[in-house]
Every structure is written in structure tokens, then in C-alpha cells.
Amino acid sequence: MTEQFDLIVIGAGPAGYVAAIHAAQLGLKTACIDKTVGKDGKAAPGGTCLNVGCIPSKALLDSSKHYDHLQHTYADHGISADNVSMDVATMIARKDKIVKQLTGGISQLFKANKVTFFHGTGTLGADHCVSVTQISGDNIELQGKNILLASGSVAIEIPGIAFDDTHIIDNIGALNLDGVPERLGVIGAGVIGLELGSVWSRLGSKVTILEALPDFLGVADKDVAKLAAREFRKQKLDIQLNTLVKSASVAENQVVVTIEGKNGEQELTFDRLLVAVGRRTYTEGLLADDSEVKLTERGQIAVDENCLTSSAGVYAIGDAVRGPMLAHKASEEGVAVVNRLAGKHGHLDFNTIPWVIYTEPEIAWVGKTEQQLKEEGVEYKGGSFPFAANGRALAGGAPAGMVKLLADASTDELLGAHIVGANASELIAECVVTMEFHGSSEDLALIVHAHPTLSEAVHEAALHIHKHAIHRPN
Ligand code: FAD
Ligand code: NAD
Numbered sequence: 013m014t015e016q017f018d019l020i021v022i023g024a025g026p027a028g029y030v031a032a033i034h035a036a037q038l039g040l041k042t043a044c045i046d047k048t049v050g051k052d053g054k055a056a057p058g059g060t061c062l063n064v065g066c067i068p069s070k071a072l073l074d075s076s077k078h079y080d081h082l083q084h085t086y087a088d089h090g091i092s093a094d095n096v097s098m099d100v101a102t103m104i105a106r107k108d109k110i111v112k113q114l115t116g117g118i119s120q121l122f123k124a125n126k127v128t129f130f131h132g133t134g135t136l137g138a139d140h141c142v143s144v145t146q147i148s149g150d151n152i153e154l155q156g157k158n159i160l161l162a163s164g165s166v167a168i169e170i171p172g173i174a175f176d177d178t179h180i181i182d183n184i185g186a187l188n189l190d191g192v193p194e195r196l197g198v199i200g201a202g203v204i205g206l207e208l209g210s211v212w213s214r215l216g217s218k219v220t221i222l223e224a225l226p227d228f229l230g231v232a233d234k235d236v237a238k239l240a241a242r243e244f245r246k247q248k249l250d251i252q253l254n255t256l257v258k259s260a261s262v263a264e265n266q267v268v269v270t271i272e273g274k275n276g277e278q279e280l281t282f283d284r285l286l287v288a289v290g291r292r293t294y295t296e297g298l299l300a301d302d303s304e305v306k307l308t309e310r311g312q313i314a315v316d317e318n319c320l321t322s323s324a325g326v327y328a329i330g331d332a333v334r335g336p337m338l339a340h341k342a343s344e345e346g347v348a349v350v351n352r353l354a355g356k357h358g359h360l361d362f363n364t365i366p367w368v369i370y371t372e373p374e375i376a377w378v379g380k381t382e383q384q385l386k387e388e389g390v391e392y393k394g395g396s397f398p399f400a401a402n403g404r405a406l407a408g409g410a411p412a413g414m415v416k417l418l419a420d421a422s423t424d425e426l427l428g429a430h431i432v433g434a435n436a437s438e439l440i441a442e443c444v445v446t447m448e449f450h451g452s453s454e455d456l457a458l459i460v461h462a463h464p465t466l467s468e469a470v471h472e473a474a475l476h477i478h479k480h481a482i483h484r485p486n
Contacts (some may be wrong), residue, residue: 019353020142020156022134022298024048025059026339027330028162029118031346036125038248038354040145043154044127045134045144048115051108051163055131055147056115057122058257060331061163061339063111066182069207071107072113072187073370076214080372098215100191106288107187130154136161137300140325158325158353161305161313162346165169165291165331170199172259179262179284183208186286192216197269197282201228201251203369204288206244210371220250220280222257222271233381233430235396235416240375241431243412260285269288285325293332308334319349320360341365368437373413378444379428391421395453395476397469399433401483404464415473417443417453424477434468439485442470451468453477 017040021032024046032044048063050056056063079098084093086342122129132146134154167182169175177185186208192215198205201223213219228251228265229237244251252279255273262268267285271278293312302322306314313322313328321328327349332344332399341360348358369375385392396416413433419426429443456474461467472481478485 013143014155016152017041017128017154017156017160018478019043019160019350020134020140020154021045021162022136022142023162023164023330023332024057024118024129025162025164025330026061027237027332027342027346028059029122030343031055031160031162031329031350032127033121034347034366035353036127036348038350038355038356040350043130043156044122044125045130045132045135045142045146045149047131050112050115050146050359055119055129056111057118057129058111058115059162060166061342062114062118064187066339067114068107068111068187069183069204069211070370071110072103072211073207075103075106077372080214087157088409100189100215100443100461104188104190133297135297135300136303136305138302138304143300146197148390156328160329160346160349161283161298161321161326161328162342163291163294163313163332163339165337166294167287168188168292170257170287170289173199173257173285173287175287176262176422179267180260181286182285183286183288185284186212186281186383189284192448193283194218195220195282195284197222197267197280199257199285200224200288200290200340201253202288202290205286206249206369206371208286209249210244210247213247218248218250220252221284222255222269222273222280223251223253224256226254228253229375231373233416233428234374235414236377236430236432236456239413240369240371240373243432244371245371245409275419291331291337295332300400312326319345320351335362336365336367337369338365361422361448362408364444366440366444368440370437372438373410373433375432376426376440377430378440379426379447380418381428381430382416384425385418390427392418392423392427393453393475395481397472397476397481397484399466399469402464402466402469402472404466404468405434406467407464408434413467415439417456417477418471418479424454425450428458429460429470431470433466433469439467439470442467 021028021044035042048056196217198221236254258270260269266459290350307324329345331337352358366378398414416430453474461471475481
């Protein structure tokens with residue numbers, strides 16, 4: 013017999029699992045299907061983010077940061093240690109334990125919220141019918157009043173440079189190396205290249221990042237990108253811009269990469285090569301021929317502004333559709349769709365979705381960059397504040413970076429915030445709130461910020477817009 017649900021969610025990443033829980037909380041009879049098998053052989057809901065993305069990368073960034081600081085910064089505090097060593101296997105095991113705790117937590121949340129979970133592959137056919145090929149081997153049929161597709165994304169493979177999961181690897185491989193490669197090549201100076209490049213560089217790899225574009229981190233504000241590039245160079249991350257990778261081949265436990273860069277054609281040899289040139293929507297096994305759901309030319313699930321696909325009652329969210337590939341975007345998109353299904357208001361403003369890169373220093377931004385405002389012909393005013401003039405940053409040994417704010421020249425509404433520095437990931441939240449409420453830089457300037465905190469740099473940048481900064485020239 014076909015089991016009936018109000019909502020069937022395919023995929024339990026941050027898009028799908030959050031939507032499923034929220035739907036059940038709003039009283040919808042909800043099923044969620046996910047096929048991920050964890051390292052322990054059990055179901056591991058949580059998608060890319062929890063299993064092979066956000067969380068494991070942050071666990072390794074944290075471990076590697078401690079190792080790096082012990083060697084390079086603690087001496088300033090008068091702290092030294094002999095025979096410092098680290099063990100990659102222990103770091104990976106710690107990371108795996110955190111992943112297991114969190115994916116297990118989602119299974120518990122599903123139970124607590126009465127979401128019916130199916131471990132297997134869900135395939136959508138006509139008339140909102142979903143066949144589930146369960147990992148257990150049983151096939152079952154479900155039918156939903158509404159369907160939510162949240163199948164996520166996988167790493168893009170460069171034609172001719174196939175992943176072999178040993179020498180030529182994606183994010184999954186780079187989060188599970190069994191030792192520190194002496195030479196790590198990375199294709200792509202994007203978010204993954206910088207975060208995972210930092211992990212292995214801190215642990216001792218000589219990391220070379222090959223980026224096709226001439227500008228470093230072109231999506232970020234140019235001042236932020238420039239400052240970050242300077243810090244990464246100090247950390248000996250070798251970032252080669254304007255570099256085209258023409259081929260890569262594996263022989264004798266090494267990867268030989270042919271590049272076309274500023275010195276013409278050249279061969280580089282690495283022990284491992286991480287390919288991090290973006291991600292593509294994953295739809296394998298998701299749609300039966302009669303599903304009526306259409307894909308875009310880029311292979312994403314085509315949706316309108318309310319995440320409705322070309323098939324009535326079928327919605328799609330997260331990395332499977334247009335927009336930034338970020339966990340919080342995926343989750344909030346799911347919440348918005350579910351709210352609308354339940355007759356409530358669903359809201360998501362792409363302009364106020366924060367971006368964070370968890371390197372050292374961290375990079376975070378929200379809203380428009382200065383170059384975007386110029387391109388759009390918007391009149392703006394700017395203010396900034398360096399962490400080198402912030403007492404808490406100096407006390408914490410993190411003087412690198414700055415806060416830069418951009419506000420409308422006539423209304424003073426905050427249009428963009430760009431932070432490079434320690435805890436930028438947390439500091440950006442205040443700017444997101446201000447922008448969501450259409451607040452002004454004067455609002456930020458009038459708010460009391462605790463002393464001594466890094467957030468005083470946000471306050472001073474806002475004051476600087478009005479030429480009233482206290483701890484820097486105006
Ligand atoms: P996914 O997380 O990819 O989940 C989709 C799920 O659906 C998967 O479990 C998949 O197996 C399952 N699935 C697919 N098809 C089917 C099917 N037919 N049947 C059953 N199950 C199916 N974002 C951030 O915001 N912050 C970060 O710090 C961050 N770090 C990242 C680090 C790395 C290394 C990577 C790779 C990504 C990172 N991201 C980060 C991006 C983030 O992981 C994604 O944006 C997010 O996971 C997207 O969520 P999703 O639910 O749309 O897709
Ligand atoms: P990305 O889009 O961030 O960066 C890819 C980089 O590769 C770009 O700079 C691009 O110009 C470059 N590139 C593309 N083709 C190339 C080629 N053939 N040769 C050399 N360079 C090439 O992609 P990513 O780093 O793979 O990450 C994928 C997505 O995952 C991100 O866009 C982001 O949405 C998400 N992510 C987010 C976080 C975070 O929020 N902290 C962390 C990791 C991943």
C-alpha cells in the first residue's frame with residue numbers, strides 16, 4: 013500500500029532536514045528520505061554540510077589552528093613546548109566523532125518531531141509519487157500532497173582530470189587524508205581551496221593553489237580580498253592567479269600537473285591534488301522520466317522565486333537550485349517554502365545572506381561590495397576600522413584585518429559590510445541584523461558596544477562613515 017504524506021522531502025542536508033522538522037512542527041505529516049551511509053554503515057542525515065562539508069572542515073580547521081598556534085604564536089605569550097607533534101589519525105577521528113554526534117542528533121530530532129525517515133534513494137515520478145529504494149533492500153512507494161526536492165550538490169570534475177579518490181581528490185578526500193602530503197596542489201582559490209588548503213598547510217604541506225582568474229577572491233570586496241591575500245602569503249600559501257590547468261596525470265604515487273601561467277607552460281608535481289572549482293547540483297536517481305520537473309541548462313532544478321518547480325506542488329531548495337551554495341541559505345529557503353505551504357509568510361532576502369570563509373583571518377561579508385555599488389551606479393559612503401587599533405584584537409594577538417562598511421550616500425541605509433579578521437564569522441551577524449531591519453550606519457554608530465570587544469571595530473567603522481571615529485583619523 014502507498015503511504016500518504018502532506019510533505020515528502022527528498023534529501024536530508026541542511027535544506028531538507030530543517031524543512032522536514034519545521035513542516036512536522038507546523039502539523040504536516042512529513043517524510044524525509046536520504047541515502048547517505050555514514051562511516052559506521054548507518055544512516056547519516058545531514059547532507060554534505062554535516063558529513064563532508066561545513067562541520068568536518070571546521071573541525072579540521074580548528075585542530076590545525078591549535079597546532080599552528082602552538083608552533084608560531086604561543087611563544088609571544090611566553091609559552092613554549094618542546095617536541096610538539098600531531099597525529100593526523102587522531103584529528104580525523106575527532107572530526108568523525110563530531111560528525112557522528114551531529115548526524116545522530118538529526119535522527120533523534122526526526123523522531124522527536126515525528127518526521128518519518130526513510131534511508132534510501134527517493135525517485136519522484138508522476139502525480140507526486142515517490143519510490144524509495146531503501147538501503148535495506150525493500151522498495152516502497154509514497155505519495156505526497158507536496159514534494160520538496162533537496163538533493164544538494166557534488167564537486168565539479170574538470171574534464172580530463174578525473175577524481176581517483178587517492179591522488180586526485182575532492183572535498184571528501186581532502187577531509188580524510190591518512191597523512192600530511194608533502195606537496196598539496198589545489199585547483200581553485202575559492203572557499204574550499206582556501207579553507208582546506210589552510211588546514212593542510214598548517215599541518216605542514218607545501219600548498220600551491222592554482223586559480224584560473226586574474227583576481228584573487230573576486231566575489232569579495234576588493235579591499236578585503238587584498239588584505240586577505242597579504243595574510244595568506246605570510247602563511248606561505250602559494251596562490252598562483254591567472255593559471256590554467258591543462259592536464260593532470262598520476263604516476264609513481266605523484267600527480268604531474270601541466271599549467272599555463274605567467275611563466276608560460278610549466279609542469280608541477282604534487283603528492284595529492286585537490287580539485288575545488290565549484291559544485292554542481294546533484295540529481296542522479298532523483299527524477300523519473302515522467303516527473304515533469306525541468307532542469308536549467310546548468311543542470312540545476314529550475315524554480316521560480318517561491319522555489320516552485322515546473323511541476324505543480326513540487327518545490328526545490330538549497331544547492332539543487334539557483335543562488336549561493338550555503339547551508340544557511342539552504343535551510344532558510346526550506347523554512348520559507350514550508351511556511352508558505354502552511355499558509356504563513358515565507359521570507360528570504362538573498363541580499364542579506366552572509367558569506368563566511370573560515371580561514372585565519374576569517375573573511376565575512378553581507379550585502380554589496382564596493383565594486384558592485386560602483387557598477388550599479390549607487391551613490392555610497394564608506395567607513396573602515398583596522399583591528400590593529402582595537403584593544404581586544406591586540407590582546408588576543410589578532411591585529412590583522414579590518415571592518416569596512418558601506419552605506420547609502422543619501423539615506424545612510426547600510427548596504428554592505430565586509431570584515432577580514434578574527435571572529436569575522438560572528439561579527440558579521442550584527443551587520444546582517446542591521447541590514448534586515450533596513451538600519452543605517454548611524455544606527456550602528458549609536459548602539460553601545462561592550463569594551464573591550466572586537467565588535468568595537470564595527471562600531472568605529474560606522475562612526476568613521478560620519479567622520480566621528482575616536483580611535484582612528486577621520
Ligand atoms: P546537501 O547538503 O548536499 O544534502 C543533500 C542530501 O540529499 C545528501 O545527503 C544527498 O545524499 C541526499 N540525496 C540526494 N539525492 C537523493 C535522493 N534521490 N534520494 C535520497 N537522498 C538523496 N556552507 C556554509 O554555509 N558554511 C560552511 O562553512 C560550508 N562549508 C563547506 C565546506 C565544504 C568542504 C563543502 C563541500 C561545502 C561547504 N558548505 C558550507 C556548503 C554546504 O555544505 C551546502 O551549501 C549545503 O550542504 C547544501 O545543503 P543541501 O541540503 O541543499 O544539500
Ligand atoms: P568556489 O566557487 O568558491 O571557488 C572555485 C574557484 O575555482 C573559483 O575561484 C574559480 O575561478 C576557480 N576555478 C574554476 N575553474 C577553474 C579551473 N579550471 N582552473 C583553476 N581555477 C578554476 O567553489 P569551491 O571552493 O569548490 O566551493 C564550492 C561552494 O561550496 C562554494 O561556492 C560555497 O558556496 C560552498 N562552500 C562554502 C563554504 C563556506 O561557507 N565557508 C566553505 C566551503 C564551500
